[in-house]
Amino acid sequence: MDKRLLTREQIAKRIAKELRNGDVINLGIGIPVLVSNYVSPESEYIYHSEQGVLGMGSLAEPHEADPDLVNASKEPITLVPGGSFSHSADSFAMVRGKHIDVAILGGMQVSENGDLANWKVKDVSLGGIGGAMDIAIGAKAVYVAMTHTNKDGGPKIVKQLDYPVTALNCVNAIFTDMAVIEISSDGLVLKEIAPGFTVEEVQKATEPRLIVSNSLKEILV
Amino acid sequence: MINKVIESAEEAVADVTDGNTILFGGFGGAGVAYETIYALFHQGAKDLTAVSNNPGYHEEGIAKLISGDRISKLLCSFPVQKDSYVFKEKYKQGKIDLELIPQGTLAERIRAGGAGIEAFYTPTGVGTEIAEGKDEKVFDGIPCILETAIKGDFAFIKAKKADRWGNLVYNKSGRNFNPIMAMAAKITIAEVDEIVEVGELDPESIVTPGVFVQRVVKRSGC
Numbered sequence: 001m002d003k004r005l006l007t008r009e010q011i012a013k014r015i016a017k018e019l020r021n022g023d024v025i026n027l028g029i030g031i032p033v034l035v036s037n038y039v040s041p042e043s044e045y046i047y048h049s050e051q052g053v054l055g056m057g058s059l060a061e062p063h064e065a066d067p068d069l070v071n072a073s074k075e076p077i078t079l080v081p082g083g084s085f086s087h088s089a090d091s092f093a094m095v096r097g098k099h100i101d102v103a104i105l106g107g108m109q110v111s112e113n114g115d116l117a118n119w120k121v122k123d124v125s126l127g128g129i130g131g132a133m134d135i136a137i138g139a140k141a142v143y144v145a146m147t148h149t150n151k152d153g154g155p156k157i158v159k160q161l162d163y164p165v166t167a168l169n170c171v172n173a174i175f176t177d178m179a180v181i182e183i184s185s186d187g188l189v190l191k192e193i194a195p196g197f198t199v200e201e202v203q204k205a206t207e208p209r210l211i212v213s214n215s216l217k218e219i220l221v
Numbered sequence: 222m223i224n225k226v227i228e229s230a231e232e233a234v235a236d237v238t239d240g241n242t243i244l245f246g247g248f249g250g251a252g253v254a255y256e257t258i259y260a261l262f263h264q265g266a267k268d269l270t271a272v273s274n275n276p277g278y279h280e281e282g283i284a285k286l287i288s289g290d291r292i293s294k295l296l297c298s299f300p301v302q303k304d305s306y307v308f309k310e311k312y313k314q315g316k317i318d319l320e321l322i323p324q325g326t327l328a329e330r331i332r333a334g335g336a337g338i339e340a341f342y343t344p345t346g347v348g349t350e351i352a353e354g355k356d357e358k359v360f361d362g363i364p365c366i367l368e369t370a371i372k373g374d375f376a377f378i379k380a381k382k383a384d385r386w387g388n389l390v391y392n393k394s395g396r397n398f399n400p401i402m403a404m405a406a407k408i409t410i411a412e413v414d415e416i417v418e419v420g421e422l423d424p425e426s427i428v429t430p431g432v433f434v435q436r437v438v439k440r441s442g443c
Contacts, residue, residue, distance in 0.1 A: 051394045052396055052397050053394050067395075068392040069393040070249055074248075074302070085396050087396050088248070089329055092324065096329075096344075096345060130299040130323075134326070137345055
C-alpha cells in the first residue's frame with residue numbers, strides 16, 4: 001500500500017470526528033482552524049474565540065466586515081445566531097473555569113506525560129503567549145494537531161520538553177500526519193496509524209516508548 | 222447635574238504626567254481609543270507604563286507612543302504580531318521593558334485591580350517561565366501561582382455609546398479589555414462614537430455602569 005503522510009486537511013478531518021453535538025470548542029491557529037470545515041453538519045457546535053466571542057461564525061465577506069468583530073488572528077469574522085460577546089476577563093473565565101469542552105491546538109513539542117510546548121521556539125528572546133497558556137490548562141480536553149516530526153526529521157513527541165513550556169500535563173491526545181496517540185496514565189497509547197505505515201516506523205519517529213492499542217487501526221482518511 | 226462629557230481628547234488627557242501607568246483597551250485594532258492615544262502623543266507625557274494586550278500595529282495606536290519613546294515599560298500578552306515592528310525594534314534596542322503575561326492572567330489581574338482584590342492564585346503559567354519568582358501553592362490538588370492586581374492611573378477605553386453619567390455600551394468584540402480596564406483605573410477616559418441622553422441606554426444592556434468612568438469624549442471622526 002502507498003505510504004503517505006496525512007495532509008493538514010486530513011489531520012483536521014480526523015480530529016473533527018472527536019467532536020460531539022453541543023461541544024464548546026476553541027480552535028488554535030494552523031491546522032486547528034481547518035477542523036471546522038469537517039464537522040458533522042447534523043450537529044451544533046459553539047466556537048469560542050479568546051477576545052470575547054462565543055458563537056464565532058465563518059470569516060466575514062468584505063461587505064460584512066466590521067473592524068470590531070475579529071478572531072484571535074485579528075481577521076474579520078461573523079457571529080452566528082445565538083452568539084454573544086463578553087469582556088476579556090469573562091472570556092477567559094470560560095476558559096480557566098473549565099467551561100470549554102475541547103481545545104484543538106498546534107504543537108511544537110508534546111512530552112510523554114502530556115506537557116505542551118507551542119508558544120515560542122527555542123533560544124529566542126521574544127515570544128507571544130496570547131491565550132495559549134490559559135487555554136492549555138483550562139479546556140476540559142486538549143487535542144494537539146501537528147506534524148509527527150520537525151523539519152529536520154527529529155521527533156516532536158519527546159520524553160521531556162526542551163522548548164519553552166506552555167502548560168504541564170494538559171494534552172489528552174495527539175493527532176499527527178502519522179498517527180493518533182492518546183496520553184494515558186500508563187503512557188502514550190498508539191491508537192491509529194496512517195495508511196501504509198508500520199508500528200515500527202511510527203515508533204522510530206517518536207522518542208518515548210509507545211504502547212500499541214489492542215484495537216490499533218488505520219486512520220480513515 | 223452630573224456631566225462627564227469633556228469637549229476634546231486633548232482636554233481629557235491634559236493631566237497625564239510622566240511616569241503614569243495607563244491601561245489601553247483593545248484587541249488588535251478592535252476597540253482601541255485611537256484619538257485619545259494620539260492626543261496623549263501630542264501632550265507629550267513620557268516614561269509611561271503601558272498595559273495593553275498588543276503593542277500596536279504599524280505606527281498606529283500605542284505603536285505611535287512607543288515610536289516616540291514615551292513608553293518605558295509594556296505589560297502585554299502578545300507583542301510579536303507581524304506588524305508590531307515598532308515595538309520589536311525598540312525592544313531590541315533596549316528602549317522598552319516588557320512584562321509578558323498570559324492573556325487570561327492579564328485580564329484577571331486587571332479585573333482584580335478594579336475589584337479590590339490585591340492578588341490571586343491561578344494554575345495558568347505553572348511550570349513555565351511565567352512562574353519564575355512567583356509563590357506556588359496547591360489548592361484542591363491543583364498547583365497554582367500567585368499573581369497580583371494591575372491598576373492604572375488612567376485607562377483609555379473605546380466604547381460605542383455613552384451618556385453623560387458615563388454609562389457605556391460597546392460594539393461586538395471591540396468590548397475586549399475595555400470594561401475591566403474602566404474598573405481598574407483612577408481616571409477612565411471613554412472615547413465613544415455617540416453620546417446619548419441619560420435614560421436612553423437600556424439599563425439591562427449597559428455593560429459598564431457610569432461609576433467606572435470619569436471622562437467621556439466623543440470621537441471627532443464620528
